[in-house]
Amino acid sequence: MKAKAIKSQHDLKIRAVGSLPPAPGQRRAVLPLSGAERAELSRLAEIVEYRTPGSQILGEGEPGRFLFLLADGLVRTHVTLNDGERQILAFYWPGDLFGLAEEGTYVATAEAVTPATVYRFPYHDLQQFLTTNPSLQYGFLVKAMHEWRSAQRQLIVMGRFDVAKRLAIFLLDCSAHEQFFSGEDGLLTLPMTRYDIADYLGTSAESVTRALARLEDEGLLKRLSARQLRLDREKLRAYADFT
Amino acid sequence: MKAKAIKSQHDLKIRAVGSLPPAPGQRRAVLPLSGAERAELSRLAEIVEYRTPGSQILGEGEPGRFLFLLADGLVRTHVTLNDGERQILAFYWPGDLFGLAEEGTYVATAEAVTPATVYRFPYHDLQQFLTTNPSLQYGFLVKAMHEWRSAQRQLIVMGRFDVAKRLAIFLLDCSAHEQFFSGEDGLLTLPMTRYDIADYLGTSAESVTRALARLEDEGLLKRLSARQLRLDREKLRAYADFT
């Protein structure tokens, strides 16, 4: 629960793929920010570090005072339904934005899965700031559209795939982040619990375990321990059959 | 399939609820656009009318040349999976944006459900245009974040609710649009088929029918005909138990 503002050495980056075709040879996973823009943004941002896994960063229903940019670590957002069920809306990796508000109120709770460092931008200043930094604002627009696509992609997964496929796709998504995945040996170190995965994929922790067992039976991965998986990404991709 | 560029009398409006708290007494469902902004946007936009229900407006995988703003009618976007299944990602109502591209390629197909009129903005011009119209660009950012929230909301529905609840929520969503719903008598005229609803809710047409029957049994609505429903919105809201 302890948060502490610190000086940071993190690179301020926004992870996004844009709408327009990239220039030849260029495939950007990160928005290009000029040094000046980076400096401007840094001046507006406060840096906060959440050291304890599980720390709440912001709560659903609270006044939405900041938009957050994740610098380091892993963050999840969720809503709690009236029957007590939890739906995780997204996991956020470094370079992702979170902290969506609707009419001044956060629509989901955000928590650190691992220790996490964030930039936070006061919503109040953001409008004016972006309006006076159009090319930077365009970057935010690209990012918002990127996140919109991510959510739609997850809708496809939830709407049409069984638990095993959803899990396969999720593991592949995780393996895109070097922080937790080593490309050479295919080793994925899961930072989240079975319950987290289940609440993200719209299923139960038991079903996640069973789906893992099934993928292992079919030779798509090997469970070294509960949180350590050796993936065969090619086979997983063929199995998932989904971009 | 026939599209025709026409002069239009439609109001150019962008439907969105923003992040910041609204000014007192104000609850905007539509972004405030100045007359000048409206004129600027109109100058950039081409107006196209799709008269035949089912007309394709843009296709998944095609070069993404335009961003679309729906002026009138109803539009659906979907992706087709490798096994032939269809997942509808969203229905778009007047004032909504669609036509998301990723690296220059549309990620979903868009089709007119009813006759529809759209503004289309060349992506190529949009970046420069928005960069030189910062306050308008802010409107687009707000809208993109609005759509992002909509997609996340649907994720909750898909992840945690059974078919009957999903349907109840869907009907309530439809009833927010006066075009198809009459508030006084609670009459909803569905513009889409059972298959459309099923592919949106991640279920089958048969299950949609059964869920409708169940909601009718429980007195939450009455089926006047397949496409004509008399809703008891209060009961539906209580049943759905979800904002």
Add this chain to the structure above:
DNA sequence: CGTAATGTTGAGATCAGTCAATCATGGTGG
């Protein structure tokens, strides 16, 4: 070293998907 949290496995119940048949509707051409 003990306790709580996390993960795994099993058995039974249930929701919803599939297949198939039937009914309804609206548009078309004779």
Add this chain to the structure above:
DNA sequence: CCACCATGATTGACTGATCTCAACATTACG
């Protein structure tokens, strides 16, 4: 005007994935 047909909608029977409950195993941590 009406018969016909294609599409959409409904209903029934069956099946299967997965949810739930329960027991047990493992891990992490104080």
